[in-house]
Amino acid sequence: MNLVYNVVFFSLAVFASAQVPSKCGAPSSYPHTQIEDKYMKQGVFRNGEKVLYRCAEGYTQNSGVRSIKCHDGKWTQLTMKCEKKNCGSAGELFNGYFKYMGTLFGNKAYAVCNEGFTLKGMEYRTCKDSGWIGEIPTCEEVGETQVVQAEVTCPAPSVANSVKLSETVSVYSVRESVTLVCSKGFLLTGAQQLTCGPTGQWQPELPLCLPSVGEITCNVPKAQENRLINGLKPVYRSGDSLSFSCKDLYYLVGSNTVTCGVEGKWTHSLPRCKMIKCPILNITNGRTSSWHRRPGSDVTISCSKGHLLKGAARIKCSRSGEWMEEIPQCVLEGGEPQVVPAELTCPAPSVANGVKLSEAFSVYRVRDSVTLACSKGFLLTGAQQLTCGPDGQWQPELPLCQPSNDIIESPKPDGRCGVPPYLPNAHLSDCCRAQADLGPGYQVRYSCALGYVRVRGTYYSTCVSGRWTPVTLRCKLR
Known part of the structure; x- marks a missing residue:
């Protein structure tokens, strides 16, 4: 009776483990x-x-x-x-008031004093994650002796692939406006009319002239039996994205996210799902009962005449694509095992400050792929998707994860800043490209490169105490 009970209990345990x-x-x-x-x-x-x-x-x-x-x-x-983030009120300014460009993250509130009072302190406060930063200035009564400051002006706005509708001059005084339109074949993203602000910056921020894509669409991905698609809809326009995953016992080859590009093509290429399989068994002086390598399948090994089996005669393929037992060998009777050539594989790619987006293994077989990304604070230089080549090397070569522009060089003793920091997929406005030594308080503006759009962050970096403040602008392919 106990024997029957134990057999039933063991069978149920095996069945339950198979359903994990x-x-x-x-x-x-x-x-x-x-x-x-x-x-x-x-x-x-x-x-x-x-x-x-x-x-x-x-x-x-x-x-x-x-x-x-x-x-x-x-x-x-x-x-x-x-x-x-909404910062709300920037505080109370006695004998003056704050002029808001907005109260959301990245917006500024400019301090304006009443007539007969002059500003002392910071001219504006900025909305950040922690709230409004910068001390509240004061409005002091005008004395007999005042320092006359130079007139604040704005440089002529420079927007690639645009033309000015209003009169063109080299500099603009505070509160003067200019109207922009894009050249033929480009569409305006942002404000058409700009006004010179009290800090010498255009308000709102400069727009972009991006290539016109009209109603360009991408083809709907074809259904595949073992591939799952999130975000399906009848029409995909430029900028739309899809994410992919695979059914049980399959793994994804390619990027798990694709985006409809400006040319009506998906970037990256559409991924596919391949069945997980265990490595091919090459038993020298022996043979296997079958060629099945799917998870859950069993293979029995037998040796040729004159050879003895060293190891398990029956091995099983696991759900992760690995043989659950050590591969046995066929040895001569009374002799040592013969050398079995190892299957060609690639080691797990090692990229400093990088992470794997696809499923991670310790080794990869020829034609297996892996997708990489960089840790926070680092930018990818090179290919994001790698494939294990026939020589056991990754193709193309391993990329690099390089520090982003948030890592700023040491300050200069005279308070001046060097060349503004480099920003991927973006460029500096015409005012600053040729200048390599800018003074304290100088502010430079970045714009996303042609074909790229802003996803987050602000456009400006300021020279403060010999350092450029970090640029939070991030641009992605449109």
């Missing part, structure tokens, strides 16, 4: 959010494991829950919504 839910790959990206740093380097997550998100810089949570959960090989949907 699959693991999840890298979590999806959501607008205005970031995955908590501690999860960035983890490529595979267990069933039931949670991942936490936070709102991106300049945004605050206004609803939903900030976690998702791995359930049966799929991630639950993130319900957290983030809205742009």
Whole structure:
């Protein structure tokens, strides 16, 4: 009786273990959010494991829950919504008032004194994650002796692929306006009319003239049996994105996210799902009962005449694509095992300050692919997707994760700043490209390069105490 009970119990345990839910790959990206740093380097997550998100810089949570959960090989949907940070009032200015350019993250509030009073202190405050930064200035009564300051002016606005409708001059006085339109074949993104502000900067910020894409659309991806697509809809226009995942026992080859480009083509290429398989068994002086290499399949090994089996006669392929037992060998009776040539593989790619977006393994077979990204504070230089080549080397060569412009050089003793920091996918306005030694308080402006659009951050960097303030502007391919 006990024997029957034990057999039944063992059978149920084996059945239950075979039903263990699959693991999840890298979590999806959501607008205005970031995955908590501690999860960035983890490529595979267990069933039931949670991942936490936070709102991106300049945004605050206004609803939903900030976690998702791995359930049966799929991630639950993130319900957290983030809205742009609102700083509210910039404070009370006695004998004056604040003139707001807005109260959201990145906006400025300029201090204006009443007639008969002069400003002492910072001319404006800026809305940041922590609230309004910069001390509140004071408005002091005008004395008999005053220092006459130079007139504030704005340089002629420089917008690539644009023309000015109003009269063109080299400099503009405060409160003067100019109207812009784009050249043929380009569309205006931003304000058409600009006004010279009290700080010598155009308000609102300079617009962009981007290539006109009209109604260019991308083809709807064809359905594949083992590929799952999130975000399906009838028409995909430039800028629309799709995310992909695979069904159980399949892995993704290619990028898990693609975007419809300005030429009506998906970038990156559409990924595909390949079945997880264990490595090919090459048994010298032996043979296998079958060529099956799918997860859950069993293979029996037998040796040729005159040879003995060293190791397990039956091995099983795991759900992760690895043989669960050590590969056996066929040895001569009374002799040592013969050398078995190893299967050609690529080691897991190692990129300093990089993380893997696709499922992570210790080794990869020929034609296997992996997708890489850089940790926060670093930018990718080189290919994002790599493929294991027939020589056991990654193709193309491994990329680099280089520090972003948030790492600023040491300050100069005279308070002047050197060349403004480099920003990927962006360029400086015409005023600053040829100047290499700018003084304290000088402000430079960046613009996204042609074909790229702003996703977050501000356009300006200021020379303060011999350092350029960090540029938070980030541009992506339109």
